[in-house]
Amino acid sequence: MQLGGGGLTVEADETFLNKRHARRGRRVQRRPKWIFAIVECGSGLSYLRIVRRCNAATLITIIFRHVRFGSNVMTDEWRSYRRLQRLNRHRAVNHGLHFVDPTDPAVHTQTIENKNGQLKDMIRRRHGVADQILPSLLKEFNWRERFGQRNMVFYNFWNQVTALYPCQR
Numbered sequence: 001m002q003l004g005g006g007g008l009t010v011e012a013d014e015t016f017l018n019k020r021h022a023r024r025g026r027r028v029q030r031r032p033k034w035i036f037a038i039v040e041c042g043s044g045l046s047y048l049r050i051v052r053r054c055n056a057a058t059l060i061t062i063i064f065r066h067v068r069f070g071s072n073v074m075t076d077e078w079r080s081y082r083r084l085q086r087l088n089r090h091r092a093v094n095h096g097l098h099f100v101d102p103t104d105p106a107v108h109t110q111t112i113e114n115k116n117g118q119l120k121d122m123i124r125r126r127h128g129v130a131d132q133i134l135p136s137l138l139k140e141f142n143w144r145e146r147f148g149q150r151n152m153v154f155y156n157f158w159n160q161v162t163a164l165y166p167c168q169r
Contacts, residue, residue: 001047003040004071011074011112012038012063012081014054017123017134033134035119038066039112046115046145048138056080076109 004010017033034054039046047066051058059080067073070089075081077092084090091107093099101107119141123129129137147156 002066002068003038005068006070009041009072010038010067011109013109013112015116036062037112037115039115041111054080056083074109
C-alpha cells in the first residue's frame with residue numbers, strides 16, 4: 001500500500017502500546033509493542049504496522065516503501081527521523097515546545113496522533129488484546145477505515161468476499 005504522492009501530505013508517527021498508563025490500572029503480563037503509523041492527510045487513509053524497534057533503519061525503510069515520491073512528510077522530531085531532514089519535503093514539529101509549528105500552522109502531526117488515539121480506543125473497548133491477535137486487529141482497523149461505514153459494512157464485506165473468491169461456473 002502506498003500513500004501520498006503528487007504533493008499530498010502524509011504524517012508518520014510511532015506509538016507505544018504498554019501495560020498501563022501513569023501507573024494506573026492492573027499490571028498485565030505482556031510485552032509492550034511499538035506501532036508505526038502513516039496517514040494521508042485529506043483522505044484519512046492509513047497504514048499501521050507493528051515494529052520491533054523504532055530505530056532509523058526500520059522507520060525510514062517503511063516510510064520509503066509506503067510513501068510515494070513527491071509527498072510532503074511531517075513527523076515529530078524523534079531522533080530516528082533525522083535522516084529524513086535531507087529530503088526537501090520533510091517538516092518536523094518539536095513536541096517539547098509545541099504541537100503545531102507557530103511559524104507555519106500547516107505543519108503538525110495532529111492527524112496521526114488522532115489515528116493512534118482511535119486505535120488505542122478500539123483496543124480499550126475490547127479490554128485489551130492478546131499479542132497474537134494484534135496483527136489481525138490492525139488489519140481490521142484499516143479495513144473498517146476504508147470500507148466500514150456504518151450503513152455499508154455488510155455490503156462492503158460481501159463485495160470484498162466476491163472480489164477475492166469469484167464464483168466459477
